[in-house]
Amino acid sequence: xxxxxxxxxxQVTQMGQEVILRCVPIxxxxxxxxxxxxxxxxxxxxxxxxxxxxxxxxEIFDDQFSVERPDGSNFTLKIRSTKLEDSAMYFCASRQDxxxxxxxxxxxxxxxx
Amino acid sequence: AQTVxxxxxxxxxQEAETVTLSCTYDTSESDYYLFWYKQPPSRQxxxxxxxxxxxQQNATENRFSVNFQKAAKxxxxxxxxSQLGDAAMYFCAFRYGxxQGNLIFGKGTKLSVKP
Numbered sequence: 001x002x003x004x005x006x007x008x009x010x011q012v013t014q015m016g017q018e019v020i021l022r023c024v025p026i027x028x029x030x031x032x033x034x035x036x037x038x039x040x041x042x043x044x045x046x047x048x049x050x051x052x053x054x055x056x057x058x059e060i061f062d063d064q065f066s067v068e069r070p071d072g073s074n075f076t077l078k079i080r081s082t083k084l085e086d087s088a089m090y091f092c093a094s095r096q097d098x099x100x101x102x103x104x105x106x107x108x109x110x111x112x113x
Numbered sequence: 114a115q116t117v118x119x120x121x122x123x124x125x126x127q128e129a130e131t132v133t134l135s136c137t138y139d140t141s142e143s144d145y146y147l148f149w150y151k152q153p154p155s156r157q158x159x160x161x162x163x164x165x166x167x168x169q170q171n172a173t174e175n176r177f178s179v180n181f182q183k184a185a186k187x188x189x190x191x192x193x194x195s196q197l198g199d200a201a202m203y204f205c206a207f208r209y210g211x212x213q214g215n216l217i218f219g220k221g222t223k224l225s226v227k228p
Contacts, residue, residue, distance in 0.1 A: 033215060043158070043204060043218040056215060089156055093216075100146045100165070100208065102216060104158035 002026040006092050006105035013082055013112055021077045021108045023092030031095040032075045033102070034067065036060070036088040043091065049075065082112045115140045117207050119219035126195045127227050133180075134190045134222045136205030144210030147181065147188045152202040152221070161203070164188065166210075192224075200226045 005024040013019050025032050034046040047057040049067055066078045075094075079086055092105040116139045126132035138147070149161040164172045164181050171179050176196075180189045192199055205219040 035216070037156075042220045043206075043216075045215045045217065048215050091158060093158075100210075100214070101160065101163060102148075103160075104150075106155070106157045109156070 002103070004092055004094055004103050004105035006090075006108050008108060009106065010109045011111070013110070015084055015112050016081050019079050019082055019110065021079075021090050021092075021110070023075045023077070023105055024073055025075055025092065025094030026096070026103055027073070028096060029094035029103070030097045031055075032067075032069070033093040033095070034077045035091045035093065035104075037091065037107075038085075038088045046077070046090075079110075082110075084112050086110060087112045115142070115145075115207050115209065115217050117205055117217055117219035119203075119205055119222050121222045122220070123223045123225070125225045125227060126192070126199075128195055128197060130195055131191060131193045132195055132224065134192075134203050134205075134224065136188045136190070136219055138186050138188065138205075138207050140186070140207065140209065142209045146208045146210070146214075147179075148206040148208070148216070149177070149179070149188075149190045150204045150206060150218075151199075152204060154201075158204075162190065195226050197226050197228060200224055 007022045032049040037043045047061045048055045089107045091107045093102045118137045145166045147164045151159045162174045176193045178191045202221045204221045206216045208214040
């Protein structure tokens with residue numbers, strides 16, 4: 001069964017550093033999403049991406065965040081200057097056009113120290 | 114704005130027994146979808162079951178079934194013949210219709226299964 005692949009599985013970074021989280025969505029999916037889950041809390045929507053542009057973003061997704069689909073297969077989330085409160089599990093998800101089901105990746109655990 | 118409420122932070126069930134996890138939601142939309150996701154200790158999000166709001170028939174996937182009460186805005190998950198591997202966090206999620214819909218999650222219910 002097709003999978004959404006996320007790398008790395010775990011990343012530790014110094015506060016103030018830039019991080020890039022990578023995702024390879026399922027190849028025939030057209031909608032892409034990033035969600036995050038702070039430990040012990042609910043999963044929160046960050047951003048959705050369609051047709052090479054952001055279609056919707058939440059209040060969490062401020063100027064420190066950006067997304068990109070640089071090569072037609074990868075879908076990345078960049079955090080420019082990480083803060084301690086950015087420590088969370090980040091999930092990538094994708095969805096096929098005309099379908100309402102989402103496929104999630106296994107997540108990247110980001111730890112900011 | 115849509116909200117999803119899971120009123121049971123933790124639940125426990127005996128192996129082989131049946132347990133029901135509750136979920137309510139609030140929306141003014143008529144076209145939407147509902148989901149239950151399972152998150153085991155590995156923290157991967159696994160789709161358990163999904164329901165289209167326009168379908169009156171409750172969705173069923175093997176031991177998992179839902180009780181969808183549209184008027185009451187309730188979407189409970191029933192797990193029959195509970196197994197040790199069912200122990201996990203369970204999240205109820207809502208998505209309104211339309212091409213760009215994103216998921217709105219509840220806070221989750223931690224399910225323990227006792228042998």
